[in-house]
Amino acid sequence: MPDKKFKKNLLCIGAGYVGGPTMAMIAYKCPQYKITVVDVDKDKIAAWQTDQLPIYEPGLLDIVKTARDKNLFFSTNVDKGIKEADIIFISVNTPTKMFGEGAGKSADLQYWEKTARDILRVSESDKIIVERSTLPVKTAIAMERILSTGDKALNFEVISNPEFLAEGTAMKDLEKPDRVLIGSKETESGMKARNELVEIYANWIPRDRLITSNLMSSELSKLVANSFLAQRISSINSISALCEIVDANVTEVANAIGKDSRIGDKFLKASVGFGGSCFKKDILNLVYLCEQFGLYEVAAYWEYIVKMNDYQHTRFVQTITRAMFNTIAGKRIALLGFAFKANTSDTRESAAIYITQKLMAEKAKVVISDPKAIKNARKDLKDYGNDIEYQEDPYKAAKGAHAVAILTEWDLYKDLDYEKIYNDMEKPAFIFDGRNLLDHAKLFDIGYEVYPLGKPPLIHFKEV
Ligand SMILES: NC(=O)c1ccc[n+]([C@@H]2O[C@H](COP(=O)([O-])OP(=O)(O)OC[C@H]3O[C@@H](n4cnc5c(N)ncnc54)[C@H](O)[C@@H]3O)[C@@H](O)[C@H]2O)c1
Numbered sequence: 001m002p003d004k005k006f007k008k009n010l011l012c013i014g015a016g017y018v019g020g021p022t023m024a025m026i027a028y029k030c031p032q033y034k035i036t037v038v039d040v041d042k043d044k045i046a047a048w049q050t051d052q053l054p055i056y057e058p059g060l061l062d063i064v065k066t067a068r069d070k071n072l073f074f075s076t077n078v079d080k081g082i083k084e085a086d087i088i089f090i091s092v093n094t095p096t097k098m099f100g101e102g103a104g105k106s107a108d109l110q111y112w113e114k115t116a117r118d119i120l121r122v123s124e125s126d127k128i129i130v131e132r133s134t135l136p137v138k139t140a141i142a143m144e145r146i147l148s149t150g151d152k153a154l155n156f157e158v159i160s161n162p163e164f165l166a167e168g169t170a171m172k173d174l175e176k177p178d179r180v181l182i183g184s185k186e187t188e189s190g191m192k193a194r195n196e197l198v199e200i201y202a203n204w205i206p207r208d209r210l211i212t213s214n215l216m217s218s219e220l221s222k223l224v225a226n227s228f229l230a231q232r233i234s235s236i237n238s239i240s241a242l243c244e245i246v247d248a249n250v251t252e253v254a255n256a257i258g259k260d261s262r263i264g265d266k267f268l269k270a271s272v273g274f275g276g277s278c279f280k281k282d283i284l285n286l287v288y289l290c291e292q293f294g295l296y297e298v299a300a301y302w303e304y305i306v307k308m309n310d311y312q313h314t315r316f317v318q319t320i321t322r323a324m325f326n327t328i329a330g331k332r333i334a335l336l337g338f339a340f341k342a343n344t345s346d347t348r349e350s351a352a353i354y355i356t357q358k359l360m361a362e363k364a365k366v367v368i369s370d371p372k373a374i375k376n377a378r379k380d381l382k383d384y385g386n387d388i389e390y391q392e393d394p395y396k397a398a399k400g401a402h403a404v405a406i407l408t409e410w411d412l413y414k415d416l417d418y419e420k421i422y423n424d425m426e427k428p429a430f431i432f433d434g435r436n437l438l439d440h441a442k443l444f445d446i447g448y449e450v451y452p453l454g455k456p457p458l459i460h461f462k463e464v
Contacts, residue, residue, distance in 0.1 A: 006034035006071065010200075011085035013115050015039035015048055015074060017055055017170070017277070017346065018132055018163045019091035020064075025174040027072035028063045029204040036073045038081040048074040056345040056372050059171035082122040087196065090115050091132040091163075096281045105288040107136050107281070116146040119156070126155040128193045132163050134226075134282055136289055137219045140183075157193040159184040160215050162222035167276060168343035179209050183218020190215075223289075226282040227302055232267035233274045234308035240270035240454030241315060250454025251436060270454040272355060272407055272434035273312040275340030277348035280306055313351055316405075316453075317358040320432055323451055323459075324403060329363040332426070334397040337408025337435075339373040347376040351434070352407045360384060369397035371410060395421065403430035409437050422446050428461070 012023045015037045027035040039045050047054040049068075053061055064072070075081060082088065092115055097108035112133060119129065129147070131140055140158040147156040160183035165173040180201050184194035198210050213221070236254055243250040250270040258265030274280075283302055290299035321328050340350035347353065352368075359366050367389040368377050374390050381388050391397040394413065398404050398421045406413055414437060422429050431443055432451045440450045444458035451457045 007032040008086045009034045009036070009084050010087045010089065011035075011081045012037045012089040012091055012132075013039075013078065013081070013118075014091035014093065014133070015041070015044050015054075016091060016093065017057075017167060018165070019089070020048060020053070020055060021057055021060055021165065021170045022091070022132065022163060022174060023089070024060065024064045024067060024072060025171065026200065027067035027070075030200060031067075031071050033200065034071050034073075035067075036075055036081045036085070038075050038078045040076065040078065042076050045074050045076050056343075057167070057170045058343055063171060078118060079122045082119055083124060085127060086125075087128045087130060088119060089130045089132050089161075093277075094133045094135055094281075095277075096284055102288055105284040105291075107134075107285050107288075109135070109139070112139070112143075113146070116143050120147050120150050123150075123152065123154055123156075127157075128196060129156055129158045130197065131158065131160045131219070134162060134222050134278065134285075135160075135219055136285055137216050137223075139219060140215045155189065157184070157189050158215075159190070159193050159197060160218035161197060162218060164222070164225060167346050168341050175204070177205060177209060179211050180205055181211055181213065181218050181221055183213045183215045183221075185215055223282050223286045226279050227286050227305065229267055230274050230279040230283055230309070231302075231305050233269075233271065233279075234305045234312075236268050236270050236454075237273065237312045238308050240312075243270075243454040244319075244456065247456050248454075249456075253454075270436065271312075271351070271409075272316050272453070273309045273351040275348070275350040275352075276346065280309070280349055309351075310354070313354040313358065316351075316432070316434055317355055317362070319451055320359070320403065320405065320430075321362060323430060323432075323449065323457070327362075328359065328402075330365060331402040332365045332367060332400055333359055333403045333405060334367045334369060334391075334394070334401040336369050336394050336397065336404060336406050336413050337373075337410055338368050338370040338377040339408050339410075342409045342411065345372040345376060347373050347380055350380075350407075352377070353380050355405070355407060355434075356381060356388070360387070365389070367391055367397045367401065369394045370408065371412060373408075395424070399424045400426065401429075402426045403432060405432040405434055406437050407434050409435040413437055418443055418448070419446055422448060 010033050012019045023035050023037045044054045092111040094107045097106045140160050144158045182194050182197050184190040240250040254268040257263050258268050287299045287303045338352040369391050429448050431448045436452050440452050443450045449459045
């Protein structure tokens with residue numbers, strides 16, 4: 001039975017990086033709503049009930065602890081959750097499909113469709129269904145079609161409310177989002193459902209940041225937002241390659257162009273490449289959509305963003321190999337950072353995965369260090385067994401190494417004792433800064449051969 005103590009019962013299906021943090025924030029800001037988060041993954045739900053949460057996000061644990069067991073509950077009982085809910089948020093994973101038609105590009109909607117069928121099977125009352133997962137355009141229409149096949153005469157209103165949070169700053173993004181987008185049908189029932197959602201968010205988000213649109217615009221906006229963000233990274237990374245050849249400095253170029261208010265200075269940091277579960281997947285999803293509608297030029301344009309990212313991984317490993325006398329076989333290379341960015345334990349699609357694979361193909365002895373992501377790194381690289389070493393302590397990782405490569409911009413790497421590391425390394429000691437995080441002149445003075453990204457290297461011995 002719905003819990004009448006609360007104004008409404010909200011359910012979230014999927015307790016991952018989106019479902020957990022977003023529902024924790026809603027519970028924290030809206031004590032009048034009862035929030036239940038369900039997942040088929042028993043271990044994940046068990047972890048949400050402890051202080052060892054299944055994901056790391058700064059500030060998340062405090063918020064969970066404030067609301068948990070008051071108006072925030074975690075459960076594996078999906079059916080009960082559905083039955084009791086007035087509003088169902090769906091945050092299940094929508095990875096790239098790896099089989100059949102559209103393999104490697106389109107979204108795999110099997111988890112999504114299963115939730116639709118669960119909702120249809122179990123529901124005994126009208127519900128608003130909120131798409132939180134990132135989905136191809138018109139998925140809401142498909143979902144409504146599935147939900148309308150029942151003979152229970154229930155009304156399901158599907159609305160789109162894509163999540164724009166960035167991992168690592170998720171709690172800040174959820175508390176003060178640039179915008180919340182809510183797309184619905186422009187019918188009476190669609191507008192009513194849209195307003196119910198607006199009412200929830202208006203508890204802490206200013207009205208002018210709650211923007212509304214039709215369903216398709218909302219679904220498409222999420223794919224386009226991620227594609228534009230990734231495009232900025234690939235654009236500056238492409239320029240980093242040129243900078244290295246013409247003795248320009250990519251940080252100076254980024255600064256110079258970023259001061260133009262039409263361009264802006266965000267997302268202009270050259271790096272080893274973007275990662276995370278979303279950028280590549282969402283671009284490929286956009287590419288697939290365009291191809292399906294015969295827009296091949298548009299598809300090719302966006303697909304190149306991904307190709308440029310792959311090229312950046314390849315280029316980074318080429319720089320390492322060429323600098324180290326064209327062979328890294330048997331050389332110990334310490335990778336500092338494995339998470340796809342700082343302040344997260346998430347390693348999905350991390351550049352570090354691809355770089356490790358390429359280093360292993362060159363028969364290097366790879367050691368991986370990361371303050372939060374070792375567990376995930378071990379899973380990602382399980383096929384290599386004991387051939388890869390894991391050391392949470394960066395000093396142990398670098399001990400005896402021929403080279404250190406910075407792959408994640410963790411703050412802690414800025415403050416390491418690089419003299420001590422240098423003394424413990426093989427000589428010449430190489431450092432490849434894939435995030436331009438460190439003080440390169442200082443490292444050079446210590447004695448390192450320094451290879452920043454998108455800047456000329458600082459080397460003691462000159463090639464002849
Ligand atoms: N991670 C991000 O930063 C981010 C940001 C914005 C949007 N998104 C989108 O949000 C969606 C979820 O992403 P995520 O990173 O949270 O994924 P995730 O893999 O961390 O979490 C998804 C969860 O859904 C669960 N699940 C799958 N099918 C289920 C079912 N039928 N019933 C109950 N639980 C089920 C899985 O067990 C998993 O725990 C994706 O579409 C993603 O593109 C992610």
